[in-house]
Amino acid sequence: MEEKIYTKDREIVIPGDLLAEGMDFLPAGKAFRESDKIYASTIGLVSIKGRVIKVIPLAGRYMPKVGDVIIGKVTGIGFSGWQVDIDSPYNADLNIGEASQGYIDLGKTDMSKFFDIGDYLLGEIISITESKFVKLTAKNRPYRRLRGGNVIQVSPSKIPRIIGKQGSMINTLKKNSDCDVIVGQNGLVWIKGTPEKEAVVAQAIKLIETESHKSGLTDRIKTMLEKIKSAQPSEPAKEEVKEGGQ
Amino acid sequence: MGGGIGAPEHLIVNGKRLDGRKLDEIRPLKIMAGVIKNADGSCQLEFGKTKIVATVYGPREALPKHISRPDRAVITCDYTMASFSTPERGRPGPNRRSSEISNLIADSLAPAIMLQKYPRTMINVYITVTNANAGTRCAAITAAAVALADAGIEMRDLVTSLAAGKIENHLALDLFEVEDNFGDADVPIAVMPRTEEVTLLQMDGRLTPEEFKTILKMLRKQVHEIYKVQKQALISKYKQEKSEEEVEQ
């Protein structure tokens, strides 16, 4: 039986592209096997490590994963929890038990005191069923309701760029802007400083999203953020206090 | 089909068709991916004078609830011809022809999509023909497949579509308007190029079995040329991504 790789590292592939042939190879990411051949299933970048042929997707809506930190928007209040839009084909549920550390008397408590419709929150995905029902937690630090600031949406496939290697890019953003920046794996980004600073940071992030391939990006980002330095300093980000205790 | 008011005297003159093409020549094809920012995936396609815009939204929550499948996505398609796309102004809104084509397109794309990866969702394909000059359903399918890939939806393969027919006793690829109106037969087909599985097939007119088989052969060969244009459109949109290797420190 033939064993051959038909692609190379960092090649762009489209759905149906033949990547490799042979049972020893392992498909990963958006690659799949059909009999003894491995194909790409989405438009993506090939990454070959040993016998693992991986396709990193370059497009696609956010598909929830356990452990992902996400930013979501509350869209519904139920009897014992909230429905949260995480900008995904799938909505997420936050149960009251995962929203607060203290005891909550469902009979006496106004749920909207914790999270109201339209509120943004920072949380983590704790479980996903086979039919992709998603459960969140927002109970422990740093998860919380997000107050003030600006929230923007970027393509989830660009999130690694915005964070950067070992957080280098996001640290550049925070340091040079005097803003707090939190990136959700689902493509939502929260920025907190003053409105003008938040606007500039948002522009910088959009630049990363659209021009990440061009060189000198970090310098351009720093130049963009220079404008902020001359403005007023932000209020220090307040330590979020949960209603009802802690 | 065939003869009638306004029919030109000949459809083929000196071996050439009325738009200058040879029998086995397709019209110029231009494809661009990612043209509609709001959409999850999109494609603008020009096949000769036929112009199509296709967008894909999804996967997203399947609504209304009764169409939702617990184990897979459902795919829907809405094909419309803009009022100004035809010589006589068309009344906006769906009609029987656009309903039929909408269903055909959805069925032609479904086999290529890994629907089971997206339970309880729907994938909506919207197609607007902005200029109609025959071959609209084939152009629509070809554009929709690019839009689906542009949306990052997992697929086994693209879908490629083309038609061929018979004009004045000659078999020809990709009939344009006059030929479609006054020719003898038209056969649109859609294929997943990798495995050459047929996902759409229609035929209308008068053909002998031999003629039909010849047409199938012509189409089977030519769809791969169209596939190359689809692939190129996608790669050129994303090729910028290639150079983003190490994130600068």
Next chain:
Amino acid sequence: MSINLVKDFMSALVSKGTREDNRGLFDYRDIQIEVNPLERACGSAKVTIGDTQVLVGVKMDVGEPFPDTPEEGILMVNAELSPLASPDFESGPPKFNSIELARVVDRGIRESHCIDTSKLCIKPKEKVWMVFVDIYPLNASGNLLDAAAIGAIVALQNAVFPVYDEAEEKVKYKEFTKEKLPIERTPVMATFAKINGTIFLDPSYREEEVMDARISITTTEKGLLAAMQKGGKGTFTFDEVAMLVDKAFEIGDNTRKLV
């Protein structure tokens, strides 16, 4: 009720005279106009304002006049808000009503007497030209109104009559003359939005999502006001309206230079 985070952000920004994309309060996003991109239309335009993209096509046909205007041609403006253009056009209450879009653009053209409909008569009481303006948004990213209005006037200015066979009393839809529509005036629309007391021009997608109210004002050259429409659940003061009318002329004159 919760405080809307994004609205607060926008509100704070505009109250300081700036916007997310660094525009001034009364600046348009980049406007691009493509003339006659459509082969089968009598006249057409593709207009982009920022990310908003609208296609407008003019088609003409011959038909019976309305009984109360037996010697005048007919103008009909229609808008199709296909879900192709926005995730908001599919389910739930539409953010923008296609009927309102059509009617507001229509009013600007009709009331300004942009087209001299008396020149569209073929045979009084029996046959007049009907001018159809069809608006198809391709990407709805804020301020469809102005994009559609610009598209409409550009399409009309560049529209030619199809051939009319007098003997057979039939329109030859595939053949065009070189005769242009009788256009007398150039109406252009300026749409303003308001968030918490600050008013600005040409709302983007995000600004439209949180705005309290909007107002569209159509002006023609020579200082004529042709149409106005306020939308949204918020309010404007009398002074604001007067100020905006002046602004609309200023802005309208600039837009007219583009069309």
